[in-house]
Structure formats: C-alpha cells, structure tokens
Amino acid sequence: MIWIALAALVASTLRFVMLIGELNFATAAFYGIGAYTAGVATTMLEWPFIVSFLAGGVVAALISTVFGFITLRTKGPYFLLIGFAFAEVMRIIYTKMDWLGGNSGLIGIFVPEALDVYLTPFVILxxxxxxxxxxxxxxxxxxxxxxxxxxxxxxxxxxxxxxHLSKVACFVIASFAVGIAGSLHAYTNNVISPGDFGFLLSTFALAYLKVGGEEHPLGPILGAALLILLNALALDSGLNEHIFYGAAIVAAMLLLPKGVAGLVGRWFTADRCEPGVKVVARRAQ
Structure with missing residues (x-):
C-alpha cells in the first residue's frame, strides 16, 4: 500500500503539471532531491523528524523555482528533454559524491520509533x-x-x-509534492541510492497516469494500484519490469485512450442512461 500511495502521488504531480500543457520528466530529479535532503537531514544533521521530512519538499521546491524560471520558457519536447537530462545529471551527481554514499547510497534513514508502527497509514495519509x-x-x-x-x-x-510566473508556480507546487514523496520514500526504504532516481521513475509515473486516465483526478490512483499489483504478478512470472510498463503504456493508448477512469465513467454513464433509454423505447412502441 505504501508504494501504491507514493506512485499515485508522483503520477498526480505529473498530471498537475499537464494543466499548463507540459510533460514533466524532471519528476525523478525532484523526487531524488527530496529523498536525499531528508536522508542527509536525518543521518548527518540529525534534525528532528518533522523538520527533515518537510525539508525534502522545501528544498525540491526551491530548486524547482530556479529550474522552472530558466526552462519553462521552452515548450513541449524541449522542456521534456531538458527535464530528462536534469534527472540524469542529478543521478550522476549522487554517484560521484562520496559523502552521499556514492553508488552504495545513503543508509540508516529511520523514522522515530513511535511512528514506525504507524508508518503505512502516515504515508497513505x-x-x-x-x-x-x-x-x-x-x-x-x-x-x-x-x-x-x-x-x-x-x-x-x-x-x-x-x-511565465503562473507556469513556474504550477511547477513549484508539483515539485514540492514530489519532494515530499521522495522524503517518504527515504523513510520507508531506510536506504536510498542513485539508481532509485533515474528517468525510469518518470516513465513509470507516466504509465500510471496513462493507464489510469489523465483526464480524471482518480486516474493516477487507479493506474498506480492496477499496474503495481499486475507488475508484482508479472515479476513472479519472470516478465521484465521495463517491458511490462512499456507494454502497459502502449496498450492503454491503443485500447483505453481515456484510461481505466474513463472506462469506469462510461459504465456509470451507461447505467444512469439505461432506464431513460428503456422509457423512450416503450413510448416509441
């Protein structure tokens, strides 16, 4: 449930940035920034939990403000590619910094003992x-x-x-939420490494959004729940995770252009319309 909640949140931020017509592939970068900020604040600075936890979102928002001011003057594929490149640059930086653990990562990121039992409901909340x-x-x-x-x-x-300022504001709001998700990731996993924050994270978020349906706010939640559960079954069957998510995006775009949320919406619409249709049919007879 924890990973479904985090995946739904990340996919929701992707959907939020789509309000200004942009696809945000820098999501992985700010997720990682949030995770590493919380990790450093907890293990090295020994800040209180709530301060360390919120710091992940605040630092991600601050960096995204600068990033957004510079990059949001571009549009479409240019913005997408810049975001992709930024995520990869940040991942490489993590590997080169020995004080962040390099490729081995940062370990020992724990919540207070009093919260440990309630970590799952806390993350979901x-x-x-x-x-x-x-x-x-x-x-x-x-x-x-x-x-x-x-x-x-x-x-x-x-x-x-x-x-321009409005677009930056949208981007910063989404980045704060992604940074908080990164903090939650760090405290849930207790260890973080550069490999957790590659561009594939953004690709998976896009898969959740496309499968769930980007036009409905419940789409990211439905997509995350469905794909994570199906992916667990696929991995048990020996199917490659990357192939699974790629196939899911293609299948959703071809078979469910409005996602699972759109399909469910059509079912409810059909159920509501059916009595009226029957009445009209009787009158016609």
Missing part, C-alpha cells in the same frame, strides 16, 4: 492529503489560470495573466 490539495488547486481559480495557459498562451497573456 500524507499522500492522499497532497493529492487532494492538488485537486483543490486544479478546480480553483488558480487551476483555471493554468488551464487557460494550456488552451492558449496568447489569449491568456492578453487578458492579463502572467503566463
């Missing part, structure tokens, strides 16, 4: 709360500004919206 906050922002006036930018930047700018 934090992840669920952040997903809920992202949705509340999406349906607020702020979210409408983000959507207006995606629909037409020129029109948004003409009505007084500060397009």
């Amino acid at each position: 934090v992840s669920g709360s952040l997903i809920g906050i992202l949705y509340l922002i999406e349906v607020s006036n702020v979210g409408k500004i983000f959507t207006a930018i995606k629909d037409n930047e020129g029109v948004a700018r003409s009505v007084g919206i500060r397009v």
Whole structure:
C-alpha cells in the first residue's frame, strides 16, 4: 500500500503539471532531491523528524523555482528533454559524491520509533492529503489560470495573466509534492541510492497516469494500484519490469485512450442512461 500511495502521488504531480500543457520528466530529479535532503537531514544533521521530512519538499521546491524560471520558457519536447537530462545529471551527481554514499547510497534513514508502527497509514495519509490539495488547486481559480495557459498562451497573456510566473508556480507546487514523496520514500526504504532516481521513475509515473486516465483526478490512483499489483504478478512470472510498463503504456493508448477512469465513467454513464433509454423505447412502441 505504501508504494501504491507514493506512485499515485508522483503520477498526480505529473498530471498537475499537464494543466499548463507540459510533460514533466524532471519528476525523478525532484523526487531524488527530496529523498536525499531528508536522508542527509536525518543521518548527518540529525534534525528532528518533522523538520527533515518537510525539508525534502522545501528544498525540491526551491530548486524547482530556479529550474522552472530558466526552462519553462521552452515548450513541449524541449522542456521534456531538458527535464530528462536534469534527472540524469542529478543521478550522476549522487554517484560521484562520496559523502552521499556514492553508488552504495545513503543508509540508516529511520523514522522515530513511535511512528514506525504507524508508518503505512502516515504515508497513505500524507499522500492522499497532497493529492487532494492538488485537486483543490486544479478546480480553483488558480487551476483555471493554468488551464487557460494550456488552451492558449496568447489569449491568456492578453487578458492579463502572467503566463511565465503562473507556469513556474504550477511547477513549484508539483515539485514540492514530489519532494515530499521522495522524503517518504527515504523513510520507508531506510536506504536510498542513485539508481532509485533515474528517468525510469518518470516513465513509470507516466504509465500510471496513462493507464489510469489523465483526464480524471482518480486516474493516477487507479493506474498506480492496477499496474503495481499486475507488475508484482508479472515479476513472479519472470516478465521484465521495463517491458511490462512499456507494454502497459502502449496498450492503454491503443485500447483505453481515456484510461481505466474513463472506462469506469462510461459504465456509470451507461447505467444512469439505461432506464431513460428503456422509457423512450416503450413510448416509441
């Protein structure tokens, strides 16, 4: 359940950045920044748990502010590729820093003993709360500004919206949530290494989003739960994890263009419409 909650949160941040029309492949970088910040704050600086935990999100947000100001002047594939490159650069930096454990990683990242028993509900509560906050922002006036930018930047700018600052704000909010997810990852796993934060993390998040359905806020949750459970079965059968997720993205785009959430929505719509259809049919007779 912990990994489903974290995966759903990361995929939800990917969906959130899509409000401004961008695909954020720097997600893995800020996830790693959050994890390493929490790890260093806990093991080396010996900060209190709550401070170390929140520091992961704050540092990720601060770095994303600079990154966003520079890179969000680009669009589409250019922004995606820059994010991909940044994630790989950060991963390589972790391997070169001996004080971060290099390739071996950072160990001994534990929560207080009093919280250890409640770690699973804590992770689920934090992840669920952040997903809920992202949705509340999406349906607020702020979210409408983000959507207006995606629909037409020129029109948004003409009505007084500060397009670049708004895009950066969206990106920073998502990065804070990703940083918190990274903190939770560190405390859950107790050890982190550079290999945990490669670009594949962003690819997996995209798979959760596409399979679950990017148009519905529950899509990332449904996609994460379904794919993680199916992936566990696939691994038991000897199927390669990367092949599984690649196939899942392709299958979702071909067979479920609106994802599982869209499919479930059609079922509910059909059930609600069916009585009315029957009444019309009787009257026609």
